[in-house]
Amino acid sequence: MLADMLGPQHDDAxxxxxxxxxxxxxxxxxxxxxxxxxxxxxKTLAGLIEARLRTRPEVQNPGLLAAQLAGGxxxxxxxxxxxxxxxxxxxxxDMLHAAAQAVAT
Numbered sequence: 084m085l086a087d088m089l090g091p092q093h094d095d096a097x098x099x100x101x102x103x104x105x106x107x108x109x110x111x112x113x114x115x116x117x118x119x120x121x122x123x124x125x126k127t128l129a130g131l132i133e134a135r136l137r138t139r140p141e142v143q144n145p146g147l148l149a150a151q152l153a154g155g156x157x158x159x160x161x162x163x164x165x166x167x168x169x170x171x172x173x174x175x176x177d178m179l180h181a182a183a184q185a186v187a188t
Contacts, residue, residue: 085101085131085179086132086135090138095176098176098179099176102172117164121161125153128153130149151186155182155186163175
């Protein structure tokens with residue numbers, strides 16, 4: 084779902100549902116996004132993002148850009164889930180989508 088923000092399959096309602104799910108399960112999310120599993124999640128997410136970026140001829144280094152996007156998404160989510168930067172799930176979903184679009188353009 085996080086990787087889908089870069090393509091035509093993006094669905095705002097679905098992204099919001101995923102972000103709300105993360106919030107409702109933030110105890111687990113804090114472990115996944117900030118614990119020892121974070122590098123594995125980041126690598127997996129970067130691979131999914133890279134696959135979508137490879138369909139865009141204007142992207143010159145999809146692997147590097149994918150790593151940046153994945154790291155940014157993980158950072159935003161882990162900070163939010165830890166309560167360090169309060170925001171509504173809608174605001175977080177909007178930030179994730181806007182950042183992905185801005186960086187990948």
